[in-house]
Amino acid sequence: MQTSLFPPTFTAVPEAPAATDYQRVAQAIRFLEENFRRQPSLDDVAAAVHLSPFHFQRLFSEWAGISPKRFVQYLTADFLKARLAEAGSLAEAAEAAGLSAPSRLHDLFVTLEAVTPQQYRTGGEGVRIGYGVHETPFGPALLAATERGICSLALLGAASPEAALTDLQKAWPRAALVNDAAQTAPLLGQAFATTPSRPLHLLVRGTNFQVKVWEALLRIPLGQLVSYQHIAQAIGQPKALQAVGSAVGANPVAYLIPCHRVIRKEGVLGEYRWGSTTKKAIIGWEMAQTELQAGQFA
Missing domain, CATH: 1.10.10 (Arc Repressor Mutant, subunit A)
Known part of the structure; x- marks a missing residue:
């Protein structure tokens, strides 16, 4: 087992950026x-x-x-239900967006890697995690990253940075958490860049089932919405709707793993880990971007 060079720490949380x-x-x-x-x-x-x-x-x-x-x-x-009806399957949605193979999206923007079984069992022992609070198009967020990639992105909404940091420590109980905004700022810029310059790497800590669901979320194209049933079918577990919902809700990386693109089949947006207002803002903003890219100005 790797010896930790950074004993677990819980350093002071930086101030959130001013309101925008x-x-x-x-x-x-x-x-x-x-x-x-x-x-x-x-x-x-x-x-x-x-x-x-x-x-x-x-x-x-x-x-x-x-x-x-x-x-x-x-x-x-009505609009949300119409979008769901257009979705078909995740494979069809990806193909319509020009992503004919599931791995193609990873090549273009995001690659996802799970921690080793040993690191999962030990709560991330030996892993150094730098974190910082930064402003995003959806308000302040706490971003955390290891040397292998982003492991958490929490949109704060009305929550405090302290609460987000507490959640991070619970998810990685034996990792070394270090206040290092200089490390995370460039990653934040890449995450919300209109045209990403290179793929972003994510490192997640979750069960095999959770990781499978998060990989499926990555295949939902920008501006598209799918139901929990779509996700369950995509991972070959059509009856596991409750487990899928729990895994979607446990997504540790907001926006980049787009759990906000999953809604209920009735056209109801449903719950969102980072608040219903934030989910509405992201979905509306992404719909607008797809229209603007297509030249359909409102």
């Missing part, structure tokens, strides 16, 4: 959630986030690339 435009966007999404029955106007939403209609429209369009009105249409049950 995304906080206003998230406030607007929450307001629309709570008041959707009365169909609030642009003026109503702008007032709820303490901006003029002009400034809110500009802020939202700069963040999403589309208007707030178009964005909200992406989150309606």
Whole structure:
């Protein structure tokens, strides 16, 4: 067994970055959630986030690339059910996106590796994990990485960095956790780059079943949605819906392992480890990017 050069530590959590435009966007999404029955106007939403209609429209369009009105249409049950109906199987969805083989997506953007059985049993003993808190298009996030790749990306939402770090320590109880934003900042830039310059490597600690589910999630193309049934069928376990749901919820790497693209078959977005508002924001933002890439400007 490898001797640890870094005894397990729990160093101070860095301060979260200052609030950005995304906080206003998230406030607007929450307001629309709570008041959707009365169909609030642009003026109503702008007032709820303490901006003029002009400034809110500009802020939202700069963040999403589309208007707030178009964005909200992406989150309606009818639209979401239509997207599910288009999905077919994961293999069909990947082929439609030009990814004819499951491994092709890994080659293009993300490679996923599981820890060794020994490291799993020992809770990551001998592994050094650097972490830092950084701003993303979806608010502040805590990113953690080993020398072999990103092992955690937690979108904080209303949670504290301390809570995210506690979760990280529970997942890797015997690893050495080191506050090292200089290590994680370049990885964060790659993770949210519009055009990734090279593949990102992920190192995950999970059961064989969980890793299998996470690999299936990586095959869901940008802008596509699938159901839990799709995932269960893709891994050859069509009756294991509850276990699939648990594995999806346990995904340790937000956004890069796109568990947000899994919704309930009724067109309901369902639960999300990092908050329902964040899930809505990511899904709407990704839908907008696919439209913009296709030249379908709203």
